[in-house]
Amino acid sequence: MQQDDPTPHLGLRKVVVYRELVVTEGGERPARPASQASVAAVIANPWVGTGAGRDLSAEVERIAPALARLLTAKLIDALGGVDAVEAFGKAAVVGTAGEIEHGGALIHTPYFGNLMREFLDGESIICFADTRAEAGEALVVPLWHKTQAATRSHYQTITTRISDAPRADELVIVAAGSTGPRPHPRIGDRKTDPAVTVKSLESVLS
Template sequence: MSVEIRKTLLQVETTLVEGGKAAARPLVLYTALAVLKNPWAGLGYVEDLGPEIRRVAPVLGETLTAMILGAVGSGEAVEGYGKAAVVGTDGEIEHASALIHTLRFGNFYRSAVGAKSYLAFTNTRGGPGAPIMIPLMDKNDAGRRSHYLTIQLAVPDAPAADEIVVALGASVGGRPHHRIGDRYQDLKELGHDLDNPAAV
């Protein structure tokens, strides 16, 4: 049985001016998403989600990664990245989580962009037009606050009650006028060991 994708969407958002000041380097945010039939819809409580994870997640990972790379131009150019899933009202949060919290999904994107950081995420439930929030972080440096970004969008007719929206996000650039420093600066000022931040 094939993966039932009803539609895909690719969005590119470019910020040229922030806070009334022109950006020295525009911030470009990319979103690739798929609206698909929830593979567990109508089945009641399913104990073992594994078979559908193994069938569906790789298709989504490969499809959405290809959409992002096609828009950005290369994996190397991607600086920030993240993922999200919104399950319709007949589904469980676990269904949204199942499709994005597996290496069978995320490793396509990680490998393609050469990332070291984990993929920031949200997994929520909602109806058509529900907000889709994709948190981003630097693909190689989790403490680089300039790339703490959030993409927000919505699909007017998705997810239907028996659907899931799965999305990947990317940034080229960070916030145009970032000026709050990085996590390492705080650690240093607070007297923490940069190699062992939990130590006092």
């Protein structure tokens, strides 16, 4: 039996879940094979046709929290639980009839970002990407460690693409994550890097 849409106020058309596991990299199996996933919601853009001076807050407060819950719940399920998620990121793709601010409104406010962070037991600011595009365009979503943003091993990306979205009057909102670092991380860490300045590298830069 088909279930009723539990979130009719979102204008939701579809949810797309993508998951991948890197088995080998550089011809070798990583010490910690990590899964990556993205969850994208395709929704009607509630602000299409409104002016650039329009206050977006009413729709943000109504839509963004439900999106945060929906996307993070499915991301947690795709990656095997909250504790399994080590890195996270978020993104928005705005259809061509919308403003880039429409995407930002749904991912850059506390009504989405703070809730996504809390649902995933994170502490770091969530890195992001946003763009305006026609249906089918790929977007690279950056990720980093959910509690230790300076942990360079977890700087990675996942590419999301929906073949028929966003339509001109739609938004695609994305939550993404990883269960571990890049394969074979070995470029050190920001907390243990030496002090590097233009002056310290004068012999190299001259």
